[in-house]
Amino acid sequence: MPDPIDVKVGFRVVAESDDWIVVDKSAPLIVHPTGKKSEPTLLGGIEELLSYEIANGAKLSIINRLDRETSGVVIVAKNKSAARMFGRAMERRQFAKQYDAICFGWPDWDEILVDAPIRRRGEVEHSAIWVKQMVHPGGRECRTHFEVVARRMVRGRKVSRLRVIPETGRMHQIRVHASYLGYPLVGDKIYGEDETCYLRFIESGWDESMEQQLLMRRHALHAAEMALRNEEVAYDWATPMAEDLHVFFGA
Numbered sequence: 001m002p003d004p005i006d007v008k009v010g011f012r013v014v015a016e017s018d019d020w021i022v023v024d025k026s027a028p029l030i031v032h033p034t035g036k037k038s039e040p041t042l043l044g045g046i047e048e049l050l051s052y053e054i055a056n057g058a059k060l061s062i063i064n065r066l067d068r069e070t071s072g073v074v075i076v077a078k079n080k081s082a083a084r085m086f087g088r089a090m091e092r093r094q095f096a097k098q099y100d101a102i103c104f105g106w107p108d109w110d111e112i113l114v115d116a117p118i119r120r121r122g123e124v125e126h127s128a129i130w131v132k133q134m135v136h137p138g139g140r141e142c143r144t145h146f147e148v149v150a151r152r153m154v155r156g157r158k159v160s161r162l163r164v165i166p167e168t169g170r171m172h173q174i175r176v177h178a179s180y181l182g183y184p185l186v187g188d189k190i191y192g193e194d195e196t197c198y199l200r201f202i203e204s205g206w207d208e209s210m211e212q213q214l215l216m217r218r219h220a221l222h223a224a225e226m227a228l229r230n231e232e233v234a235y236d237w238a239t240p241m242a243e244d245l246h247v248f249f250g251a
Contacts, residue, residue, distance in 0.1 A: 009026070009029060009040040009045065010026040010029070010045075011023040011024060011025050011026060011029075011042055011045055011046070011074075012024040012239075013049075014073065014237050014238075014239060015237055018078070019077065019078055019079060019081070019082040020075060020076060020077050020078055020082050020086075021046065021049075021050070021075075021076050021078065022073060022074070022075050022076070022226075022237045023042070023046065023073075023074050023076070024071070024072060024073060024074075024239040025042050025066060025070075025071055025072060025073075025074045025223075026071055026242075027068065027069050027070060027071040027218050027242065027244075028068045028069045028217075028218050029041070029042055029068065030042070030068045031043060031062055031065045031066060031068075031074065032062055032065065042062075042074060043060065043062060043076075046060065046076055047060065050078070053078065057079075058078045058079060059078070059079055059080060059083075060076055060077070060078060061076065061077040061080075061082075061083035061086075062074065062075075062076055063075040063076065063077055063083070063086045063087070063090065064090070064095075064223075064226065066223055067172070067219075067221075069187070069218035069219045069221070070219070070221045070222065070223060071221075071222045071223070071242040071245075072099070072100075072222045072223025072224060072239055072242070073223045073224070073225065073226045073237050073238070073239055074223070075226060075237070085232060085233070086228075089228055089230060090169070092230075093167075093168075093169075094228055094229070094230050095226055095227065095228050096165075096225075096226075096227040096228075096229075097165065097166055097169075097223070097225065097226055097227075098163065098164070098165055098224050098225040099163075099164040099165075099166070099174060099221060099222060099223055099224055100161070100162070100163065100164075100221075100222040100224045100241040100242075100245065101161070101162040101164050101174065101178065101185055101220055101221050101222070102159055102160070102161055102162070102185065102186045102220035102245060102248065102249055103159065103160050103162055103178055103183040103184060103185050103186065103220075104157065104158070104159055104183060104184055104185075104186055104192075105158050105159070105160065105182070105183045106151045106158045106160055107146075107148055107160060107181070107183055109148070110147065110148050111145070111146065111147045111148070112145075112146050112181070113143065113144070113145050113146075114142075114143065114144045114145075114146065114177040114180065114181060115142075115143045116135045116142060116177065116180060117135065117136060117137060117138070117139035117140055117141055117142050118133045118134060118135055118136065118139045118140065118142045118170055118171075118172075118173065118176050118177075119133065119134065119136045119138060119139030119140065120132070120133055120134075120171075121133060121134040121136075124136055124138070128195070128199060129190055129195060129198055129199070131171070131172070131190075132172075132190055132191075132195070133170070133171055133172045133173075133176045134176065135176065135177075135180045140168075140170060141168060142168050142170045142173055142176075142177070143166070143167040143168050144164060144165070144166050144167065144168075144173060144174055144177040145164070145165040145166075145167065146162050146163075146164055146177075146178070146181070147162065147163040147164075147165075148160050148161070148162060149161040149162060149163050150249075152249060152250065154215065154248065154249065154250070155215060157215065159186055159215075159249070160183070161249055162178075172190075172191070174221060175188055175190070175191045175219065175221065176191060178191070179191035179192070185219045185220050185221055186214065186215050186216050186219070186220040186248070187214045187215060187216030187217065187218050187219040187220050188214070188219040188220075189201055189210075189214065189219070192213070192214060193213070194213065197210055197213065197214060215248070216244070216248060218244075220245050220248070222239075222241050222242045222245055223239075224238060224239060224240075224241065225237065225238040225239075226238075
């Protein structure tokens with residue numbers, strides 16, 4: 001049986017120096033090999049691009065990992081010194097992050113801060129999806145700021161474009177908090193109204209019922225900006241909203 005996940009192989013270089021490279025990742029494309037199966041990865045593509053530098057001692061380190069279905073800014077250090085510097089900045093929460101997202105519904109707020117801890121659902125109750133997270137008082141601190149940019153009707157459904165600023169960096173944080181608010185992301189197979197979409201997709205791929213329910217083949221989330229300013233450096237890397245999200249929302 002063919003792989004049900006239709007991988008979109010590609011990335012665009014946003015900026016580069018002797019110490020790092022920043023790219024705009026396509027979706028769906030996994031960042032790093034998982035060891036479970038052989039498939040194209042972002043890291044593999046960057047290794048091919050930088051093969052000469054690697055042959056001359058470059059050691060690549062992915063700094064921020066995005067989900068397979070999340071597009072946008074990914075930072076890759078080229079040496080141990082840059083990896084340490086970026087790693088310290090991540091630990092100290094010195095990176096400012098901004099995402100574009102499209103959710104179902106028209107929120108009755110223009111801006112909201114969600115301060116709700118999350119943890120893996122399987123740790124507290126049965127979960128058919130091992131990676132699924134949930135809001136839970138026993139979870140880790142988690143804060144996300146949402147702002148409505150525009151509200152539209154798309155294919156007869158209410159949807160909204162959001163600007164999202166995560167203050168922490170938990171697994172699936174934005175998707176979990178959007179669902180918790182009652183406005184799951186368009187295309188989200190795990191945190192939408194029916195998690196069996198994910199199980200069916202993994203088993204047999206995309207189908208017409210998912211098209212009608214989710215509207216997009218991947219969740220509508222794009223890492224639009226990463227900025228770092230501290231005593232050592234001042235960087236700001238940004239990319240426009242991914243083309244498929246742009247076309248879907250008509251903005």
